[in-house]
Amino acid sequence: MLNIHFIVNPIAGSGKHRLSETLLQHYFEPQNYLITLKTSEYKSHASELTKASIQQHADIIVACGGDGTVNEVASLLVGTTIPLGIVPIGSGNGLANNLKIPTHLAEALEIIKKNQPTMIDVGCVNQRYFFSNIGFGFTAKVIEHYAASEKRTWRCYLKACYKAFWAYYKKETVVMVIDDNIELRNPFLFFISNSNVMGYTMSLTPKASLKDGLLDVLIVPNISRLKMMYLGVLLLLKKPHALKEVRYYQTTALNITQKGAPIFSAQIDGEWSQTEAKSTLVALKEKALNVLV
Numbered sequence: 225m226l227n228i229h230f231i232v233n234p235i236a237g238s239g240k241h242r243l244s245e246t247l248l249q250h251y252f253e254p255q256n257y258l259i260t261l262k263t264s265e266y267k268s269h270a271s272e273l274t275k276a277s278i279q280q281h282a283d284i285i286v287a288c289g290g291d292g293t294v295n296e297v298a299s300l301l302v303g304t305t306i307p308l309g310i311v312p313i314g315s316g317n318g319l320a321n322n323l324k325i326p327t328h329l330a331e332a333l334e335i336i337k338k339n340q341p342t343m344i345d346v347g348c349v350n351q352r353y354f355f356s357n358i359g360f361g362f363t364a365k366v367i368e369h370y371a372a373s374e375k376r377t378w379r380c381y382l383k384a385c386y387k388a389f390w391a392y393y394k395k396e397t398v399v400m401v402i403d404d405n406i407e408l409r410n411p412f413l414f415f416i417s418n419s420n421v422m423g424y425t426m427s428l429t430p431k432a433s434l435k436d437g438l439l440d441v442l443i444v445p446n447i448s449r450l451k452m453m454y455l456g457v458l459l460l461l462k463k464p465h466a467l468k469e470v471r472y473y474q475t476t477a478l479n480i481t482q483k484g485a486p487i488f489s490a491q492i493d494g495e496w497s498q499t500e501a502k503s504t505l506v507a508l509k510e511k512a513l514n515v516l517v
């Protein structure tokens with residue numbers, strides 16, 4: 225008997241999904257599977273539900289939502305032997321996309337039933353984990369606007385990009401120093417990725433792999449609005465490196481020292497985060513999470 229816990233974010237994506245206990249009982253025959261469905265009621269609730277599921281000896285824990293839900297559930301499974309399942313009912317679904325987990329519900333459930341885990345790398349930023357990417361500069365601004373929108377849809381994401389694009393200017397100078405040798409002054413983009421999909425099938429780091437033991441770093445300095453638009457087109461074509469100002473490299477860790485503004489905004493797996501920390505260590509834990517694919 226396999227004990228599977230599904231943790232569902234009811235507001236992920238359009239908020240419309242067909243997941244229910246009845247539907248799950250239909251896919252997972254009761255003589256072989258013990259199914260539990262839990263629904264998150266507020267931000268970070270999925271973490272609490274996952275903690276309880278671990279104590280309840282779940283064999284598999286399934287995050288049903290987007291990258292934010294996956295982050296909350298998976299963060300508690302790092303370093304354990306419990307595999308993570310993903311039912312991608314979010315908007316961007318970056319990690320699921322990279323792992324080729326379909327958004328078609330029956331196909332995603334079939335992957336969980338097959339129960340074939342693979343180990344993937346996990347990013348660490350100070351005391352937190354990330355599975356897809358983190359970003360400073362423009363991507364953090366987009367997520368800040370997106371977090372304020374009433375829905376989590378592609379349309380709202382585009383609106384957030386548009387707002388961030390027109391509001392993007394710096395009153396104060398922000399300086400980030402990477403490993404005491406690269407100095408970034410008001411960078412337009414500073415993006416660190418474990419995955420080759422950012423969300424919505426777009427990619428800033430198409431060469432990234434979840435299994436190569438490396439973080440992919442993309443830096444775009446302060447550029448004109450025209451170049452920002454050109455970069456937007458290149459992003460859709462998955463060729464951001466074609467812009468000559470783009471700097472791209474791979475590494476196992478980075479130490480970022482921040483000067484200038486007292487509070488730094490970042491996005492971590494598509495969720496907005498603020499920190500007063502002056503120094504940030506971004507590193508990678510190789511093959512630290514079991515995921516069903």
Ligand SMILES: Nc1ncnc2c1ncn2[C@@H]1O[C@H](COP(=O)(O)OP(=O)(O)OP(=O)(O)O)[C@@H](O)[C@H]1O
Nearest residue numbers: 236237265267289290291292293314315316317376
């Ligand atoms: N009941 C709830 N009410 C409000 N927020 C919730 C609830 N349950 C979970 N959340 C929060 O919803 C946020 C968005 O979730 P998630 O990222 O999974 O969906 P998404 O944004 O549609 O997908 P993606 O990140 O892939 O674009 C997360 O920060 C999560 O903590």
